[in-house]
Amino acid sequence: MLEVERPIEVFLEILGRRGSFPILWALVRGPQRFSALQQETGLPPRTLSLRLKELEDFALVSRTAYPQVPPRVDYALTKKGEGLKGALEALLEWEKTL
Amino acid sequence: MLEVERPIEVFLEILGRRGSFPILWALVRGPQRFSALQQETGLPPRTLSLRLKELEDFALVSRTAYPQVPPRVDYALTKKGEGLKGALEALLEWEKTL
DNA sequence: CAGGATCCTGATCGATACTG
DNA sequence: CAGTATCGATCAGGATCCTG
Numbered sequence: 100m101l102e103v104e105r106p107i108e109v110f111l112e113i114l115g116r117r118g119s120f121p122i123l124w125a126l127v128r129g130p131q132r133f134s135a136l137q138q139e140t141g142l143p144p145r146t147l148s149l150r151l152k153e154l155e156d157f158a159l160v161s162r163t164a165y166p167q168v169p170p171r172v173d174y175a176l177t178k179k180g181e182g183l184k185g186a187l188e189a190l191l192e193w194e195k196t197l
Numbered sequence: 198m199l200e201v202e203r204p205i206e207v208f209l210e211i212l213g214r215r216g217s218f219p220i221l222w223a224l225v226r227g228p229q230r231f232s233a234l235q236q237e238t239g240l241p242p243r244t245l246s247l248r249l250k251e252l253e254d255f256a257l258v259s260r261t262a263y264p265q266v267p268p269r270v271d272y273a274l275t276k277k278g279e280g281l282k283g284a285l286e287a288l289l290e291w292e293k294t295l
Numbered sequence: 296c297a298g299g300a301t302c303c304t305g306a307t308c309g310a311t312a313c314t315g
Numbered sequence: 316c317a318g319t320a321t322c323g324a325t326c327a328g329g330a331t332c333c334t335g
Contacts, residue, residue: 107292108218115213117328120206133297143329148298169296170335182294186287193284194205197277215308231317241309246318267316268315 113157118142118150120187123176126160127184130175159183211255216240216248218285221274224258225282228273257281 113119121140125131131139137147151174154160159180165171176183211217219238223229229237235245249272252258257278263269274281 105292106295107288110292111209111218111288112213115210120209137297143331144298145300145330146328149328164297168335170298172297179295182291186284186291189284189287190205190209193280194203194208196280197204235317241311242318243310243320244308247307262317266315268318270317 110157113150113153116150116153117146119154122147122150122154123159123180123183123187126174126176126180127187130163130173133172133174136174154180208255211251214248214251215244217252220245220248220252221257221278221281221285224272224274224278225285228261228271231270231272234272252278 114123118140122136125136125139133144133147133151136142136151137144140147142150151160151162155162158177161175161177163173163175165173212221216238219240220234223234223237231245231249234240234249235242238245240248249258249260253260256275259273259275261271261273263271
């Protein structure tokens, strides 16, 4: 076998983790701050942070920090992330038929 | 908050586990036996068995055992599972743009 | 405000061996 | 053939506390 995991499987693994879908779905509505995402997803900071970093590594989400006090950081979908919208909607559509 | 997890998140969790996507994708091509799925996915029997049971519990896959020696068991997509095809293809389509 | 560091528990997974 | 049993390693996720 010796096959390397396909990108889609890696992605699905990430998508399957706690909070990934809610985060992505929240960002479809536009850029959000860390605290807003925390509110909407109900995730503890550690988990939210981990998830965002993974999504960033996967180039689905971008991080923008504004150098001010107190700090302000915005998370947004990248072009690649936007491309996912269709698939996410297909999933949501399918969910309705359950 | 106090929200129960949405079905789609439960599903994504399952889909994110080792082998789920390959199994589903193999079954899109038609019913398969346990050993065939083992071959195609490269999963150890334990993991394949666990995954199939989860997919069965989620009513995406059906199991049919023929009472003969040696035993023969077929796994196939249910109607509900077939409904997923579109979303899986959307995912695959998106993967190509990576 | 936006996280990082620690600690810890339970889930998950692969390898291997065995059976109806 | 189609699984199950067992074991050990690894990993994910929550809670809590701390800081630039």
